[in-house]
Amino acid sequence: MRKVGQLSLISLSIAFTTYQKIWSGHPFWTFDFFLFTFIAWLIGWHYDKIREFAKQSKANEEGYKLLIDTLPESILIHQNGKILYLNQPFLQLINLSSMDVAIGNELNNFVGPPLTKQLLNAILLEESKSKPVDIEIKSKNGMACFYEVSSYDIKYGNKDVSLTVIKDITLKKEEIRILLQRSEALALLGQMAAGIAHEIRNPLTSISGFIQLLQVNQHENQYIAIVESELERINNIVGDFLHLSKPKEVDLKEQNIEHVLKEVIALLNLKTENHNIQITEEYESDLPDFYLDKNQMKQVFLNLLKNSMEAMPNGGQIMIVVSRMHPEQVLITIKDEGVGIPKEQLPILGQPFITTKENGTGLGLLICYKIIESHKGTLKVDSKVNQGTTVSISMPISIINERKLNV
Ligand SMILES: Nc1ncnc2c1ncn2[C@@H]1O[C@H](COP(=O)(O)OP(=O)(O)OP(=O)(O)O)[C@@H](O)[C@H]1O
Ligand SMILES: [Mg+2]
Known part of the structure; x- marks a missing residue:
């Protein structure tokens, strides 16, 4: 702070007292001298303060203006x-x-x-x-x-x-929108690629199995029919993925659940024999035929049975039970004696890409949930580590019959 005010007023007080001493002969060091000088110093100090504050304010304003003008x-x-x-x-x-x-x-x-x-x-x-x-x-x-x-x-x-x-931020928003669009497209592409690979791998496994059987026994025409139907499935799957943007329609036809399950079990026969796995089946008598999408339900059973087999690397038993819970509901359970699923993993089952397998895509259960949902059914997984896993599928017959009436 510059002390212009203080110095000027103190000088004025000294000058005035000197003048009085010279011209009127007053003593210099009087009480009045000290009082006036003190008051002069006080007023000068205030004046300097105000001047400094005004200067700082001006500098602050100028500082802001300078900064703002350059931005x-x-x-x-x-x-x-x-x-x-x-x-x-x-x-x-x-x-x-x-x-x-x-x-x-x-x-x-x-x-x-x-x-x-x-x-x-x-x-x-x-x-x-x-x-x-x-x-x-x-x-x-x-x-x-x-x-x-x-x-x-x-x-x-x-x-x-x-x-x-x-x-x-118009340009920034546009850039973000384009980036988001691109990453969504990439995510969808990745999901589709994984999905296609997963879906096609199952029929390819069974085709290669049956071709091996054909090489051993060249006159088994039934194997050729199975290979043909599996190839058709691949064709259907690819077609489905090409139309992924549209919801997957269920193609309901009256089916015998026992036949559907047996077809899937036949596809896995070679694998189960090689891995020392026995599949037992139990069907309640007088089960009605109901309207199902056969290909989609085959996909469900294949995914679930494959999961059970993969959970029993040293072999074991898989039990399939189909019963009528009450007149309106059919319950299908698939029970294995495999490694089981840890408790903390149960709530996230069915989320895409959750897998504990080296070659798994983690889409199998998600597809099962989706297909059962589209049949208005429910799928539940119960499991205990080292004891086994039970998957329960419940299908409402009434809805299926309603559909039957509409077909
Ligand atoms: N029966 C089962 N026994 C033990 N673990 C299971 C069983 N079924 C599912 N799981 C667990 O749930 C995970 C997800 O299963 P899901 O079928 O969705 O994918 P995946 O089998 O890993 O791969 P893929 O897409 O090839 O089927 C599995 O990796 C496994 O850890
Ligand atoms: Mg699986």
Whole structure:
């Protein structure tokens, strides 16, 4: 702080006392001298303080102005809706060419595109001080522009005011949208690729099995029929994936559940024999035929039986029981004596790509859940580590019969 005020007034007091001593012969070191000098020092000190404060305020204002003028964003300093200062980009935002017209004026007077009422509200909004507010403004030609408005409390000169920064984030938003679109497309592509690989692997396994059998026994025509039907399944699966965007329609036809299950078990015969696995079946007598999508249900049973077999690397028994829970419901359970599923893994079963297998895609159960759901049934997994797993599928016959009436 420069002590111009203090020094001047103290000098004045000394000069005055000296003058009095010379011309009137008064003693120099009087009480009055000390009192006047002290008062002069006090007034001078206050004067210097005020001058310093005014200087600092001016410097603070100038500092803000300098900073704001160099920044590319639209920036405005305002108090109670009145413009105190603004930079060139903000001037363009309110379609003005001269700062003098804007400064000291109410912001309200400049409402008009692109400074819409909505944008003005965001500028004056207290919430924009805690976190930036995003605003979308549609121009007359339908183009959307996006702005991010953030405000801060500042000391401008000696006033408590708001400083608002308005960023045009239209390009950033567009970039994010394109990136998101691209990553969604990539994720979908990856999911589809994994899905196709998974779905096709099952029929390919059975085809290769039957071709091995054909090599041993060349006159077994039934094997050729199975290979043909499995190839047709592959064809159907590829077709299904090509139409993945459309929901998978269930092709309901009256089916005997026992026959469907036996067809799947026949496909796995070679594997079960090689791995010392016995499949036992128990069907309640007088089970009605019901309307199922045979291919889809075969896929369910194949996925579940494969899971059970994979859970018993040293062999064991798989028990299939089909019963009528009550007149309206059929219950199919597949029980194995495999390694079981840890408790914490049970709730996430059916989520895509959850697998504990080296070559698993983790889509098998998800597909089962989806297919059973589309048949208006439910699928439940109970399991205990080292004891085994039971999958229970319940299918409502009434709904199936209703469908039957409609077919
Ligand atoms: N019967 C079962 N016994 C033990 N664990 C099982 C059983 N069924 C499913 N699991 C567990 O659930 C996981 C997910 O099964 P899912 O069938 O969805 O995928 P996956 O078998 O790993 O691979 P894939 O897509 O080839 O079927 C398995 O990796 C396995 O850890
Ligand atoms: Mg599986």
